[in-house]
Amino acid sequence: xxxxxxxxxxxxxxxxxxxxxxxxxxxxxxxxxxxxxxxxxxxxxxxxxxxxxxxxxxxxxxxxxxxxxxxxxxxxxxxxxxxxxxxxxxxxxxxxxxxxxxxxxxxxxxxxxxxxxxxxxxxxxxxxxxxxxxxxxxxxxxxxxxxxxxxxxxxxxxxxxxxxxxxxxxxxxxxxxxxxxxxxxxxxxxxxxxxxxxxxxxxxxxxxxxxxxxxxxxxxxxxxxxxxxxxxxxxxxxxxxxxxxxxxxxxxxxxxxxxxxxxxxxxxxxxxxxxxxxxxxxxxxxxxxxxxxxxxxxxxxxxxxxxxxxxxxxxxxxxxxxxxxxxxxxxxxxxxxxxxxxxxxxxxxxxxxxxxxxxxxxxxxxxxxxxxxxxxxxxxxxxxxxxxxxxxxxxxxxxxxxxxxxxxxxxxxxxxxxxxxxxxxxxxxxxxxxxxxxxxxxxxxxxxxxxxxxxxxxxxx
Numbered sequence: 001x002x003x004x005x006x007x008x009x010x011x012x013x014x015x016x017x018x019x020x021x022x023x024x025x026x027x028x029x030x031x032x033x034x035x036x037x038x039x040x041x042x043x044x045x046x047x048x049x050x051x052x053x054x055x056x057x058x059x060x061x062x063x064x065x066x067x068x069x070x071x072x073x074x075x076x077x078x079x080x081x082x083x084x085x086x087x088x089x090x091x092x093x094x095x096x097x098x099x100x101x102x103x104x105x106x107x108x109x110x111x112x113x114x115x116x117x118x119x120x121x122x123x124x125x126x127x128x129x130x131x132x133x134x135x136x137x138x139x140x141x142x143x144x145x146x147x148x149x150x151x152x153x154x155x156x157x158x159x160x161x162x163x164x165x166x167x168x169x170x171x172x173x174x175x176x177x178x179x180x181x182x183x184x185x186x187x188x189x190x191x192x193x194x195x196x197x198x199x200x201x202x203x204x205x206x207x208x209x210x211x212x213x214x215x216x217x218x219x220x221x222x223x224x225x226x227x228x229x230x231x232x233x234x235x236x237x238x239x240x241x242x243x244x245x246x247x248x249x250x251x252x253x254x255x256x257x258x259x260x261x262x263x264x265x266x267x268x269x270x271x272x273x274x275x276x277x278x279x280x281x282x283x284x285x286x287x288x289x290x291x292x293x294x295x296x297x298x299x300x301x302x303x304x305x306x307x308x309x310x311x312x313x314x315x316x317x318x319x320x321x322x323x324x325x326x327x328x329x330x331x332x333x334x335x336x337x338x339x340x341x342x343x344x345x346x347x348x349x350x351x352x353x354x355x356x357x358x359x360x361x362x363x364x365x366x367x368x369x370x371x372x373x374x375x376x377x378x379x380x381x382x383x384x385x386x387x388x389x390x391x392x393x394x395x396x397x398x399x400x401x402x403x404x405x406x407x408x409x410x411x412x413x414x415x416x417x418x419x420x421x422x423x424x425x426x427x428x429x430x431x432x433x434x435x436x437x438x439x440x441x442x443x444x445x446x447x448x449x450x451x452x453x454x455x456x457x458x459x460x461x
Contacts, residue, residue, distance in 0.1 A: 025128055025129060025161065025303075026128065026129065026130060026131040026132075026139075026303035026333065027126060027127065027128040027160065027161050027162060027163040027164065027303070027305075028049075028056035028126070028127045028128075028132070028163050028303075028305060028335045029049045029056060029077060029124060029125065029126065029127070029163060029305060029335065029337065030048075030049055030050045030054075030056055030124075030125035030126060030127050030141060031046055031047060031048055031049055031050065031124070031125035032046070032047045032049070032073060032076060032077055032122065032123070032124050032125070033045065033046045033047075033121075033122070033123040033124075033125075034069075034072070034073070034076060034120070034121070034122050035120050035121045035122075036119065036120030036121070036148075037072065037076065037120045037121075037122060037148065038069060038072045039067065039068060039069045039072065039361075039365065039366045040069060040072070040120075040365060040366055041364070041365030041366075043365075045366065045367060045368045046368060046370070047060070047062070047073055047357050047368055047370065048060075048355060048357065048370040049125075049335070049337060049355065050125075050127075050355075051353070051355075054141070055127065055139070056127050056132065056335055057335070057353070057354070057355045058132055058328060058334075058335060058336065058352065058353070058354070059324060059328070059335075059336050059337075059338075059349065059352050059353070059354035059355065060336070060337045060338075060354065060355040060356075060357060061338055061339070061340055061345060061346065061349055061354055061355070061356050061357070062074075062337070062338065062339045062340075062357050062359065063339070063340060063341075063346065063356060063357070063358045063359070063388060063389075064358055064359030064360060064366075065359075065360075065361060067361075068359040068360065068361055068366045069359055069366050070309070070339040070359055071169075071170075071191075071309050071339065073339075073359075074167060074191060074307045074309055074337065074339065075167075075191060075192065076122045077124065077165065077167075077305075077307055077337065078165055078167045078188045078191055078307055079122070079146070080122075080124050080144055080146070080162045080165075119147060119148060119149045120147075120148045121145060121146060121147050121148060122145070122146050122148070123143060123144070123145040123146075124143065124144050124145075124162070125141065125142075125143055126141065126142050126143065126144060126160045126161075126162060126163070127139055127140070127141050127160070128140060128141075128142070128160040128161060131303045131333045132303070132332065132333045132334075132335065133332060133333060140160060141160065142160030143160075144160075144162060163303075163304070163305040163335070164292065164303065164304045164305065165187070165188065165304070165305045165306075165307065166187050166188065166284075166285050166288055166304060166305070166306050166307070167187070167188040167190070167191035167306070167307040167308075167309075168190055168191065168198070168281040168284070168285075168306070168307065168308045168309065169190040169191040169192070169193075169194065169196075169309050170194070170309045170310040170313060171190060171193075171194030171195070171196075172190045172198055172277065172280050172281050172313075173197055173198065173276075173277070173280055174197065174198065174200065174201055174268075174269070174276055174279070174280045175197035175198050175199050175200040175201075175203075175280075175284075187288060188307075191307065191309060198280045198281060198283075198284040199283065199284045199287055201268065201279050201280060201283035201284070202256065202257055202268050202269075204283060204287045205226075205229070205245075205257050205283070206245070206255050206257075208222065208225060208226045208229065208290075209226055209245050209255070211226075212225070212226040221297075224297075225290060225299070228286075228298065228300060229283070229286055230243045232282065232286060232300065232330055233259075233279060233282065233283070235326065235330070236278060236282065236323075236326055236327075236330075237259070237275055237278060237279070238316070238318065238319060239261055239262055240259045240260060240261060240275075241260045241261075242259075242260040243257060243258070243259055243260070244257070244258055244260070244265070245257055245258075246258055256268070259271060259275075273314050274314040274315055274316060274319070277313055277314045277315075278314075278315070278319075281308065285304075285306060286299075286300060289302060289304060292304075300330060300331055301331070301332050301333055302333060303333045303334070304331070304333070304334045304335075305334065305335045305336075305337065306331075306334055306335070306336050306337070306338075307337050307338070308336065308337075308338040308339070309338070309339050310339055310340065310341070311323070311336075311338040311339070311340050311345065312340045312341065312342040312344075312345050315342075317342075317344050320342050320344040320345050320348070321344050321347065321348050322348075323345075323348075324336075324345070324348050324349070324351070324352045324354065325348065325351060325352055328352050343380045343383040343384050343389065344380060346375060346383055346388060347375065347378065347380060347383055349375075350374075350375070350376040350377075355370070356372055356375075356388070357369065357370050358372045358387075358388055372386070372387055372388050373386055373387055373388070375388065380394075381394035382394075399429075399430065402426050402429050402430055403430065405422075405426060406423065406426045406427070406430070409422060409423050409426075410423070
């Protein structure tokens with residue numbers, strides 16, 4: 001007789017708004033293994049989130065061409081967070097949808113590669129007990145696996161709990177509503193749906209400002225938190241030197257926040273899109289950390305895992321180079337796992353000892369390379385032409401074609417008049433090709449070459 005599957009629904013979520021002390025032990029990801037999920041084939045593919053010594057790495061950057069499963073990896077990691085109870089479970093899609101707070105996650109279960117009776121799996125390696133600075137109880141590792149089928153998922157949660165996880169999708173944007181929606185769903189919803197706004201940064205800042213202004217036993221704590229958040233934004237936003245609250249201008253108006261820029265005081269929603277994108281997810285994350293750790297003297301320094309899709313989105317190159325270092329400093333116990341396309345993010349990775357994993361398409365499936373060649377100290381053009389990006393050159397395509405054509409002509413045993421004319425035209429075009437790392441370097445090299453030619457001419461004369 002066939003063994004009947006258990007009919008347990010997913011365990012209930014903590015109803016305390018995320019402040020249950022029993023689940024506040026530090027916990028991080030060590031690895032993720034996927035099989036037969038979306039672009040990943042039947043051979044297991046593993047992403048390493050460890051530092052190579054059995055401990056979680058603070059940063060892991062996921063790189064790869066569009067459509068190679070970077071977002072799928074983030075979604076699979078976020079998918080583990082709700083399973084708290086140490087018990088096996090089996091849940092159909094319909095049963096999971098019936099649990100209100102699970103809507104966003106379970107409507108977006110990792111899609112199987114095949115159809116019908118196909119099945120796949122995702123397995124997370126977990127580390128729990130000690131934080132990223134080594135504080136806390138001796139750490140221990142464990143695993144959690146989910147078996148996926150078209151009609152649902154089954155799995156088992158071991159003694160090691162999944163991390164406190166927050167996720168931000170590429171479509172992240174500032175919210176416009178009150179900060180009263182479901183704590184658990186909103187923490188990761190933007191990773192699954194582009195139209196889900198994050199918390200209203202101005203609304204939350206207003207609430208924090210109000211709490212800091214009221215005489216109470218926690219007023220000093222609230223004032224400190226307000227200053228922490230202001231400092232967070234001032235330090236991460238280039239050219240912003242201060243933040244202030246303005247008084248309402250009319251009865252129906254609410255307090256607004258303005259940012260001091262080289263062009264004067266600017267309201268939050270009048271800032272550039274790069275600023276708004278940065279503020280959107282950082283304020284959302286900071287507000288949730290304050291809620292999760294209400295008694296901490298510095299909630300931003302508490303343990304968490306943050307997943308960010310396209311962390312370089314809308315950011316100027318100068319921001320991209322500094323971002324990881326700054327976030328490492330301000331969130332010392334947060335493990336960041338992010339996707340990116342910018343070589344400047346990759347160039348900055350060694351400064352924070354970040355892992356780099358490259359997802360590559362091979363035929364009809366994707367493989368994961370956890371050990372691409374080292375790029376410490378490399379220039380951006382060298383990184384672009386490494387096996388991380390696999391570009392043939394860092395030059396414009398028109399110059400590559402000109403160089404290729406010149407090589408073809410010079411390889412001939414005899415040159416015709418037409419060949420020599422074409423060659424002269426190509427040489428003239430390639431004379432404009434920069435020879436140094438910057439345009440200034442190129443000009444200096446050209447001047448040096450001219451001076452050298454003049455000296456040689458005089459010497460021969």
